[in-house]
Amino acid sequence: MKFYIITLLLCGCVMGVDIDKNTFSNYREVQMQHLHIEWLLNLNQKIIDGSAEYTFRVTTAELKEVHLDIYQMDIKYAYYPNFGKVLDWHVESDPKQSLIQGDKLIIELGQSFRYGDIFKLRIKYQIGEQARALSFMNIEQTDDKKAPYLFSQCEANNCRSMIPLQDTPSIKFTYSASVLTQDQQINVFMSGLPVENTKFSLMEQYNLNGIANIFQFELKIKIPSYLIAIVAGTVQERKTSDRTSVISEAKNIEIYQKELEHLDKYVKYLEDYIGDYKWGFYKIVILPASFPFGGMENPLLTFANPSIIVGDKSGISVAIHEIAHSWFGNTVTCNNWSNMWINEGFCVFLERKGLLQHYESIDLVYVNSLVGNDEMNALIKEFNSNHDPVIKSYASLHPITENHNADDSFSTIPYERGYQLLLYLEKLVSEDKFQLLLQAWLQQNQYQSVDENDFYNFMIAWIQSNFSMKDFLYIKQQIDSVYIKWIYNTDAPPYKYGFINDASLLATNLAEDWASSRPGEQPQGYEIFDKFQSNQKQLFLSSLLKKNLDPVTMKQLDSTYNLTNNLDAELLFRWYTLSIQTKYATDFTNLKKIRTFVSKIGRMKMINPIYKALDKKTAETWYNENIRFYHPLARQSIENIIKNKGLDVNVELL
Numbered sequence: 254m255k256f257y258i259i260t261l262l263l264c265g266c267v268m269g270v271d272i273d274k275n276t277f278s279n280y281r282e283v284q285m286q287h288l289h290i291e292w293l294l295n296l297n298q299k300i301i302d303g304s305a306e307y308t309f310r311v312t313t314a315e316l317k318e319v320h321l322d323i324y325q326m327d328i329k330y331a332y333y334p335n336f337g338k339v340l341d342w343h344v345e346s347d348p349k350q351s352l353i354q355g356d357k358l359i360i361e362l363g364q365s366f367r368y369g370d371i372f373k374l375r376i377k378y379q380i381g382e383q384a385r386a387l388s389f390m391n392i393e394q395t396d397d398k399k400a401p402y403l404f405s406q407c408e409a410n411n412c413r414s415m416i417p418l419q420d421t422p423s424i425k426f427t428y429s430a431s432v433l434t435q436d437q438q439i440n441v442f443m444s445g446l447p448v449e450n451t452k453f454s455l456m457e458q459y460n461l462n463g464i465a466n467i468f469q470f471e472l473k474i475k476i477p478s479y480l481i482a483i484v485a486g487t488v489q490e491r492k493t494s495d496r497t498s499v500i501s502e503a504k505n506i507e508i509y510q511k512e513l514e515h516l517d518k519y520v521k522y523l524e525d526y527i528g529d530y531k532w533g534f535y536k537i538v539i540l541p542a543s544f545p546f547g548g549m550e551n552p553l554l555t556f557a558n559p560s561i562i563v564g565d566k567s568g569i570s571v572a573i574h575e576i577a578h579s580w581f582g583n584t585v586t587c588n589n590w591s592n593m594w595i596n597e598g599f600c601v602f603l604e605r606k607g608l609l610q611h612y613e614s615i616d617l618v619y620v621n622s623l624v625g626n627d628e629m630n631a632l633i634k635e636f637n638s639n640h641d642p643v644i645k646s647y648a649s650l651h652p653i654t655e656n657h658n659a660d661d662s663f664s665t666i667p668y669e670r671g672y673q674l675l676l677y678l679e680k681l682v683s684e685d686k687f688q689l690l691l692q693a694w695l696q697q698n699q700y701q702s703v704d705e706n707d708f709y710n711f712m713i714a715w716i717q718s719n720f721s722m723k724d725f726l727y728i729k730q731q732i733d734s735v736y737i738k739w740i741y742n743t744d745a746p747p748y749k750y751g752f753i754n755d756a757s758l759l760a761t762n763l764a765e766d767w768a769s770s771r772p773g774e775q776p777q778g779y780e781i782f783d784k785f786q787s788n789q790k791q792l793f794l795s796s797l798l799k800k801n802l803d804p805v806t807m808k809q810l811d812s813t814y815n816l817t818n819n820l821d822a823e824l825l826f827r828w829y830t831l832s833i834q835t836k837y838a839t840d841f842t843n844l845k846k847i848r849t850f851v852s853k854i855g856r857m858k859m860i861n862p863i864y865k866a867l868d869k870k871t872a873e874t875w876y877n878e879n880i881r882f883y884h885p886l887a888r889q890s891i892e893n894i895i896k897n898k899g900l901d902v903n904v905e906l907l
């Protein structure tokens with residue numbers, strides 16, 4: 254009976270309702286099957302002339318209009334490529350939404366299409382610096398100092414600022430691209446395979462005088478829009494094996510290549526667990542430090558922040574995480590951003606299977622789980638203390654994203670809460686069976702977009718056919734008692750993991766000892782810190798963040814471990830946040846180091862906590878100093894942090 258109630262409940266969430274509430278497109282009526290884009294890059298002026306050609310398939314009885322997502326772009330015209338007929342179009346804009354989610358571009362087809370019809374449409378447009386997916390960098394901002402640089406970041410809903418399209422993870426399509434450059438030094442990579450000598454029909458529109466190169470790409474595996482990616486600059490590629498390589502500017506490429514020399518091994522680790530790698534090549538671009546994330550899983554072209562290159566290969570977990578997306582996220586994709594855990598939670602689960610082979614110790618893997626768990630609990634507390642039900646929902650595995658920029662809900666919650674749910678399910682059915690279940694889940698849903706209900710239904714059916722009736726009924730009852738709670742509750746997950754073990758205790762006990770040591774004195778056995786792995790050091794610092802340390806102890810910690818001058822950004826950002834919180838960083842030299850850090854790294858995970866810890870005035874000053882360096886997405890999130898400080902002050906004043 255309960256099963257039917259839950260099934261009804263689950264189906265009720267989906268049937269007859271738009272699955273993705275963050276798109277203005279009519280993607281239920283007509284669907285992109287293939288997209289061809291053509292871009293003429295003018296990196297000096299930070300302008301791109303673009304055309305997009307869509308192959309659409311109609312999935313409604315009668316279609317008269319196509320609605321696409323756009324964000325701050327200049328639409329020139331729309332037409333049927335086959336017979337050149339120009340089409341009427343207009344933009345429907347809600348001023349409240351325009352800068353949050355963009356606008357709806359309505360193209361009037363001038364005729365009716367019927368169910369199953371396939372037709373092509375072309376749009377010409379121009380984009381510039383307002384495109385929030387794009388980071389246009391001046392020559393001085395690059396490592397090589399030879400030419401300007403461009404890179405994109407489309408997840409979650411930013412692709413609509415560089416291409417008018419159905420910007421929803423529900424729609425998957427193949428794509429091809431031609432990119433025309435004006436500077437011989439510029440090299441271009443996209444999230445597809447480079448192809449040569451392919452004639453694309455849109456080329457004749459440009460005056461090809463002054464064009465230095467044409468780069469062409471193709472991706473024959475269907476992907477959602479947020480996986481389209483481009484990087485252009487004086488970037489080069491270095492192989493690390495037959496199928497893996499590293500791409501970056503020349504300056505540090507040898508260092509990057511060395512640090513990532515074992516990429517292929519990590520791909521193999523994951524293949525061992527989940528099945529063949531289907532994308533062919535795996536390439537990783539080490540971008541400029543303003544890249545706002547640690548990594549981004551663009552197919553065939555992972556993007557990564559240089560902060561993952563530490564020198565001791567400790568940043569490899571980010572690479573393993575992005576490789577894991579080749580299965581979870583890029584092959585089976587969430588169908589809306591409220592279901593982001595379908596990408597990230599599964600991906601962390603697989604990442605930690607890979608890490609198990611890497612560390613050869615479940616204890617060390619659980620140290621990562623513990624660091625993640627600490628971060629998750631802090632966020633659960635923070636989001637729950639907010640009275641806005643939308644913000645509160647960010648603490649759950651199903652954040653409310655309607656009428657909001659889906660990026661606002663981004664946090665470590667879908668990663669860790671999702672991971673812990675999968676760990677719980679794994680324990681219920683056994684490790685071996687859960688591995689088979691995940692392989693079957695991939696097999697059945699590959700190249701499709703799915704959500705929490707699909708996973709539930711699949712899992713129940715799989716367990717029913719792979720267990721005895723008695724075991725099935727027991728497992729199902731266990732799942733039903735937690736699944737909905739695990740996804741919708743905003744407080745702690747129904748099952749609490751300890752993850753505590755010998756490796757983690759070394760780190761947390763040392764933190765305890767420091768916290769209870771007399772000011773100015775080192776606790777016994779303090780030297781063990783130097784033997785820690787990077788993740789144990791992270792756990793040590795994240796434990797200290799929960800204590801009330803005094804500035805004298807902080808100074809002692811610093812002189813003992815030389816933390817202020819550490820090279821590992823994973824440690825630095827925690828140490829600096831702690832330094833501000835404990836008021837250790839009032840000292841001019843300390844504060845200067847932190848000020849330099851936020852001017853050299855634009856990775857949100859690392860600078861946001863620092864901006865959160867700073868007082869409003871300092872935060873504003875530092876932010877203003879670095880606006881030009883920060884990525885548009887980082888700007889948005891730091892501005893929000895500073896705005897909220899304003900609110901805090903108001904609350905205090907009242």
Ligand code: BES
Nearest residue numbers: 408409546547548549550570571574663
């Ligand atoms: N897909 C994410 C990055 C992302 C998420 C971009 C949401 C935009 C919106 C990527 O795979 C990721 O999770 N990166 C992490 C890596 C970490 C979990 C190992 C990051 O950037 O820190």
Ligand code: ZN
Nearest residue numbers: 574578597600
């Ligand atoms: Zn991820």
